[in-house]
Amino acid sequence: MAEQVDVVVVGLGVGGEETAGRLAQAGLRVVGIESRLVGGECPYYGCIPSKMMIRAANLIAETRRVDGMAGTASVQPDWAPVAKRIRAEATDNWNDKVAVDRLVSKGATVLKERGTITGRNTVRAGDREFEATRGIVIATGTIPAVPPIDGLAGTPYWTNREAIEADTLPVSMLVLGGGAIGMELAQAFARFGSQVSVIEGAAEVLSMEEPESGVLAREALERDGVTFHTGVHAKQVGYAGNTFTVTLDNGSVVSGEKLLVATGRRIATDELGLDQLGLDPKAHRIEVDGHVRAGDKVWAIGDVTGVGVFTHNAMYQADIAVRDILEEPDAPTASYHAMPRVTFTDPEIGAVGLTEKQAREAGLDVRTGSTPIPASTRGWIHKAGNEGFIKVVADNERGVLVGATSAGPTGGEVLSALAVAVHAAVPVHSLRQMIYAYPTFHRAIGEALKAL
Ligand SMILES: Cc1cc2nc3c(=O)[nH]c(=O)nc-3n(C[C@H](O)[C@H](O)[C@H](O)COP(=O)(O)OP(=O)(O)OC[C@H]3O[C@@H](n4cnc5c(N)ncnc54)[C@H](O)[C@@H]3O)c2cc1C
Numbered sequence: 317m318a319e320q321v322d323v324v325v326v327g328l329g330v331g332g333e334e335t336a337g338r339l340a341q342a343g344l345r346v347v348g349i350e351s352r353l354v355g356g357e358c359p360y361y362g363c364i365p366s367k368m369m370i371r372a373a374n375l376i377a378e379t380r381r382v383d384g385m386a387g388t389a390s391v392q393p394d395w396a397p398v399a400k401r402i403r404a405e406a407t408d409n410w411n412d413k414v415a416v417d418r419l420v421s422k423g424a425t426v427l428k429e430r431g432t433i434t435g436r437n438t439v440r441a442g443d444r445e446f447e448a449t450r451g452i453v454i455a456t457g458t459i460p461a462v463p464p465i466d467g468l469a470g471t472p473y474w475t476n477r478e479a480i481e482a483d484t485l486p487v488s489m490l491v492l493g494g495g496a497i498g499m500e501l502a503q504a505f506a507r508f509g510s511q512v513s514v515i516e517g518a519a520e521v522l523s524m525e526e527p528e529s530g531v532l533a534r535e536a537l538e539r540d541g542v543t544f545h546t547g548v549h550a551k552q553v554g555y556a557g558n559t560f561t562v563t564l565d566n567g568s569v570v571s572g573e574k575l576l577v578a579t580g581r582r583i584a585t586d587e588l589g590l591d592q593l594g595l596d597p598k599a600h601r602i603e604v605d606g607h608v609r610a611g612d613k614v615w616a617i618g619d620v621t622g623v624g625v626f627t628h629n630a631m632y633q634a635d636i637a638v639r640d641i642l643e644e645p646d647a648p649t650a651s652y653h654a655m656p657r658v659t660f661t662d663p664e665i666g667a668v669g670l671t672e673k674q675a676r677e678a679g680l681d682v683r684t685g686s687t688p689i690p691a692s693t694r695g696w697i698h699k700a701g702n703e704g705f706i707k708v709v710a711d712n713e714r715g716v717l718v719g720a721t722s723a724g725p726t727g728g729e730v731l732s733a734l735a736v737a738v739h740a741a742v743p744v745h746s747l748r749q750m751i752y753a754y755p756t757f758h759r760a761i762g763e764a765l766k767a768l
């Protein structure tokens with residue numbers, strides 16, 4: 317017989333862990349079900365360990381910039397401290413005991429099982445079944461989307477998981493996909509000495525962002541020794557003698573010791589039992605409303621909603637779900653018009669809201685302004701590694717920014733001012749009257765606004 321609880325959370329990644337913990341702390345009877353690691357992709361295979369790699373790789377790059385600006389310096393890159401730090405500090409050797417204990421201490425019941433929805437309000441985990449009287453929260457995330465390329469299946473290709481677990485550095489690495497994962501990891505590995513080639517199907521890398529961002533990032537990685545094959549697709553993959561050989565659709569052949577597949581993510585809900593809730597098990601995302609409800613007494617949060625594959629989105633939607641489940645009188649509705657994102661290449665590429673293309677496609681009366689970071693006082697002082705730009709996208713009719721990009725040293729931090737502007741629809745004339753501290757990188761925002 318099903319055990320009665322208030323809420324069942326399926327998937328305890330970033331979003332699920334937050335939701336289960338907060339609802340349990342509020343006094344609800346909560347069961348959280350996780351088939352792998354409590355905490356999900358971000359702490360074990362995503363954001364945190366990848367940013368540890370990037371931090372280390374950026375130290376190497378910064379040291380190489382000493383020459384000609386502060387004397388001379390040489391650096392012998394060593395992957396061992398990076399791998400050790402990821403193992404010891406980030407992932408606890410891919411052990412989630414601390415996270416499980418933390419959630420249990422908040423009052424939740426945690427089951428390390430695969431959850432299956434068996435009815436409108438019932439979920440099975442192993443040999444136990446639960447009836448969720450308040451509802452079910454689906455927080456099952458995404459997995460790597462691996463394209464059906466001839467010969468690829470069955471080879472020991474890497475996804476982000478194997479790349480993050482790497483104890484030693486490959487001599488050479490092919491990266492399929494020049495999106496956020498491909499570009500971040502390509503640069504980190506290249507700075508440690510791997511020979512890296514990126515294969516990107518679109519005409520330019522980071523194709524979801526402003527075209528200028530793709531050019532900037534590609535040129536930066538080229539300076540780190542990365543080679544690019546853009547506008548081409550892999551047609552065939554072979555693996556022999558510890559070497560991958562990839563034949564591209566333009567006829568050229570590239571090879572490398574490892575092949576990292578970073579061609580996007582997909583939801584994996586085929587066997588979750590979504591049909592029991594009247595939801596399409598074959599859909600590419602679970603549609604949610606403003607309260608992240610996917611149906612009656614069903615909420616979905618995080619990557620699985622397809623709103624944005626970002627930890628901050630999973631946390632944001634978790635907050636919306638928690639407050640709706642708790643029936644708070646001022647429970648907020650979600651708004652995604654100022655979704656921020658940062659690609660942690662060097663230069664960092666921060667963006668918020670719409671790109672120019674998206675704004676034009678939305679039928680807005682678009683005006684843009686941009687300014688190069690090296691032309692700003694701070695950029696000029698900074699010199700080595702100062703590449704970047706600020707671009708603002710305005711809706712001329714409303715007189716507000718609807719999108720912006722901040723690329724450059726600390727581009728992700730400079731983004732914060734632009735994110736506030738887009739989020740709160742601060743009038744452009746008001747932004748123009750702001751005083752921007754001298755000499756900062758963010759002062760370039762004022763110049764970009766003047767160029768509108
Ligand atoms: C290499 C890499 C770098 C990234 N860097 C960043 C970054 O810098 N900044 C950023 O914002 N985002 C980053 N991301 C994205 C970020 O990791 C995700 O957006 C975030 O983890 C989404 O959280 P989630 O809770 O939706 O899903 P997940 O973290 O994927 O968690 C879902 C959980 O559900 C579990 N699950 C699935 N099905 C079931 C089932 N039937 N039963 C039980 N459990 C189940 C899974 O095992 C998983 O633990 C990165 C991702 C990668 C891969």
Ligand SMILES: NC(=O)c1ccc[n+]([C@@H]2O[C@H](COP(=O)([O-])OP(=O)(O)OC[C@H]3O[C@@H](n4cnc5c(N)ncnc54)[C@H](O)[C@@H]3O)[C@@H](O)[C@H]2O)c1
Pocket residue numbers: 463492493494495496497498500515516517518521522523548549550578579580581624625626657658659660
């Ligand atoms: N800093 C961050 O916030 C961060 C870091 C890493 C990942 N993420 C998120 O994780 C998700 C997954 O990242 P990702 O880089 O795998 O996906 P992505 O969607 O960002 O990029 C995938 C790239 O692969 C290309 N591609 C797809 N199929 C291809 C093929 N067959 N041949 C060649 N190229 C192909 C696409 O054109 C695209 O440029 C993204 O949505 C991203 O936002 C975020």
